[in-house]
Amino acid sequence: MIILTFDLEDWFHILDCPQTKTEQEWKQYRPRIHANTDRLLSLLDEKGRKATFFCLGWIAREFPGVIRSISDAGHDIASHSMMHQLVYTQSRDAFRSDVAQSISLLEDLTGKAVRAYRAPGFSITRDTLWAFDILHDLGITVDCSVFPLSHNHGGFPGLEVSGPFVLEQHGYRLKMFPMSYVKLGFKRLVVSGGGYFRLMPWYLISRFLRKEGYFMTYFHPKDFDPDQPKIPGLTAARHFKTYVGLKSSYGKLAKLLDEPGCCDLETALDRTDWKNVPVLELTRERNLEKQMGKIKG
DSSP states (O other): OEEOEEEEOOTTOOTTOGGGSSHHHHTTSOOOHHHHHHHHHHHHHHHTOOOEEEEOHHHHHHOHHHHHHHHHTTOEEEEOOSSOOOGGGSOHHHHHHHHHHHHHHHHHHHSSOOOEEOOGGGOOOGGGTHHHHHHHHTTOOEEOOOOSSEETTEEOTTOOOOSOEEEEETTEEEEEOOOOOEEETTEEEOOSBHHHHHHSOHHHHHHHHHHOSOEEOBBOGGGGOTTOOOOTTOOHHHHHHHHTTHHHHHHHHHHHHTSTTEEOHHHHHHHSOGGGSOEEEOOTTSOHHHHHHTOOO
8 A cells, every 4th residue: 555645845844944944934935836736736647646635734825726726636635734843842732723723724725624634844752742632632533743763853763563553542543644664674764755765766666665565655746846946054964855866756756656556545544444453552651652662563
């Protein structure tokens, strides 16, 4: 099962970069979201594939036509927050307000309920488990925020679930689709999106696809835009991660869409046997990573 998802951001939505931190900085740059989204929609239509788009509420507010075009093409609309801020930098009230605004905007534009969420930078961590409580309160039933390795913005290194699971805490349940990983020697890598997807040759990616039964992608429109401007002042490492492989990534995406088993999140929900996935209980006294490390998907 290859789950196709796109985090709908513009080319200047780069985390941990002072030049692109807030809306004040974003408005200094010319948007490229229209052309980049249209290109992706055309390719998806050509290949007969549906995807889930985790959309920024800011994009919905500033460019509502982009959201309508995605929804009108039959793709799922989910939330990627309002203002693309890391969860662990926000208070609980600020997080609630941010997600609620994004859901309201997206639902008003599409006329459809928003039930899935992915945090910017996969930034729900063991110190911000309260975020899941708030997501549940806001009507979210599916989360795609868990990164099963160490990450610049958090992650859960002890997570060894290799597919969907159910998160159970405080009397409710969330259906969880964590990022997928592959094993390369003694290392685990997430190769299904971002810099790794752009960097790795197709023959390696296709090899992993055929080996793994669960492959959760996380692409951005900017991942397929080799003509995007360069943000000044990035470190050498950040510059490499942001711009590596842009010329070849679109071709690799086209090949990925030809693979059997590609589907959107809604279809993945239907295909998953939820009676036989791991169920994870959380309490304040028990460490998330310790629990997750005991579960094998």
